[in-house]
Amino acid sequence: MTAATNNPGKGEGQKVGVAILGLGTVGTEVLRLLNEKSEDFERRIGGPVEVVGVAVSDKSKPRPNVNPDLITDDAFSLVQRDDVDLVIEVIGGIDYPRRVVLEALRAGKSVVTANKALVAAHGAELSDAADSSGVDLFFEAAVAAAIPVVGPLRRSLAGDTVNKVVGIVNGTTNFILDAMDSTGADYQEMLAEATRLGYAEADPTSDVEGHDAASKAAILAGLAFHTRVTAADVYCEGISKITAEDIAAAKSADCTIKLLATCERVVDEDGSEAISARVYPALIPRRHPLATVRESFNAVFIEAEAAGRLMFYGNGAGGNPTASAVLGDLVAAARNIVHGGRAPGDSTYANLPILDFGQVRTRYHIDLHVDDRVGVLADVARTFSDNGISLRTVRQEGSDEGARLVIVTHQALEKELEDTVEQLRANDAVLAVNNVIRIEGMDV
Numbered sequence: 001m002t003a004a005t006n007n008p009g010k011g012e013g014q015k016v017g018v019a020i021l022g023l024g025t026v027g028t029e030v031l032r033l034l035n036e037k038s039e040d041f042e043r044r045i046g047g048p049v050e051v052v053g054v055a056v057s058d059k060s061k062p063r064p065n066v067n068p069d070l071i072t073d074d075a076f077s078l079v080q081r082d083d084v085d086l087v088i089e090v091i092g093g094i095d096y097p098r099r100v101v102l103e104a105l106r107a108g109k110s111v112v113t114a115n116k117a118l119v120a121a122h123g124a125e126l127s128d129a130a131d132s133s134g135v136d137l138f139f140e141a142a143v144a145a146a147i148p149v150v151g152p153l154r155r156s157l158a159g160d161t162v163n164k165v166v167g168i169v170n171g172t173t174n175f176i177l178d179a180m181d182s183t184g185a186d187y188q189e190m191l192a193e194a195t196r197l198g199y200a201e202a203d204p205t206s207d208v209e210g211h212d213a214a215s216k217a218a219i220l221a222g223l224a225f226h227t228r229v230t231a232a233d234v235y236c237e238g239i240s241k242i243t244a245e246d247i248a249a250a251k252s253a254d255c256t257i258k259l260l261a262t263c264e265r266v267v268d269e270d271g272s273e274a275i276s277a278r279v280y281p282a283l284i285p286r287r288h289p290l291a292t293v294r295e296s297f298n299a300v301f302i303e304a305e306a307a308g309r310l311m312f313y314g315n316g317a318g319g320n321p322t323a324s325a326v327l328g329d330l331v332a333a334a335r336n337i338v339h340g341g342r343a344p345g346d347s348t349y350a351n352l353p354i355l356d357f358g359q360v361r362t363r364y365h366i367d368l369h370v371d372d373r374v375g376v377l378a379d380v381a382r383t384f385s386d387n388g389i390s391l392r393t394v395r396q397e398g399s400d401e402g403a404r405l406v407i408v409t410h411q412a413l414e415k416e417l418e419d420t421v422e423q424l425r426a427n428d429a430v431l432a433v434n435n436v437i438r439i440e441g442m443d444v
């Protein structure tokens, strides 16, 4: 938290030199807006902002709207130049941007990044480098793009105790689940639709398997609980196993299914605290504010001791919304460059342990295909009770080929549920465990 150097500032009216690393959708928008609104930026900052270099991987690619003198493929040299005060990293990936951003921070340049994977994997190292040089490291765009959530957690809620952050932080998966919910179509069909409309990438793995949301959960949990959390600390399941039948079952329980990033402070009976960060598709009641988040929108729901419940909603992806967050950070960092000082760095003093996933407590919706004969229901119910799990509802639908049992539990530990499911799978009368979906948000 303590800066090794005090930044006195360049002084009112002095120029802030900016290097942009990466000229994809976001980098292009950032450059366009900086050029178009240069007078506004100057007034907001107290000195002019000038883009003095743009690093790209392929210099030969035609870029009609960019001054060719700005283009370089040597990002390492660019970030060290004396005329660069501030670096915007919008490259993506982890290893290469990590090395360039570290180079920039060590050279005393403030950094604004939109790179969630980088921050979630190496945030501590980057933050330490920023602290050592006394410069700023901002990453509002790394979580839910235009939606201000990093700033509120870092600043507005710094005086409160955050107990829970639950977010829909991936637009692709929200689009797919929402489309499944409104059309009744299956996952593959709606994934194809998301790809056709440009929401899903050619390789959708990172989105649909929850990795993108897990990076964002790590960042949110770290900020909310003043603890270092990496993506590797986040339990992660995606949406690719969600079926049209699951969505229909959720509907009949007056719920919908959302991919949730849940960050929670857990206090055990003896008062000791731990935190949990997890991503998985979950049933939530339709009355829950997050259930109203449709299409590819994102939202983050926060519960804090004094503030109560807050919800932040909006565009969580795309060139313009991401550029909005990057430029907000740019203004904050540039003001410090002109007027002196720096924003507080990472607050990780609490250093809370990460709860083992087996110790997470939630409710479950279990869909079984069983033999329809005497004693099977009692046998299944006994497996739950033997593992200490109390049942809330049990619904049976008969068919020619056995019966479908849909069971909803009261709160139980993941470990208890895992043992139960293992024993159910070993039971000859259980023909299939169709799906196990967690239930969140019942207390809202």
Ligand code: HSE
Pocket: 169, 170, 171, 172, 173, 199, 207, 212, 316, 317, 318
């Ligand atoms: N691919 C992400 C999404 C946006 O679908 O929300 C970038 O994190």
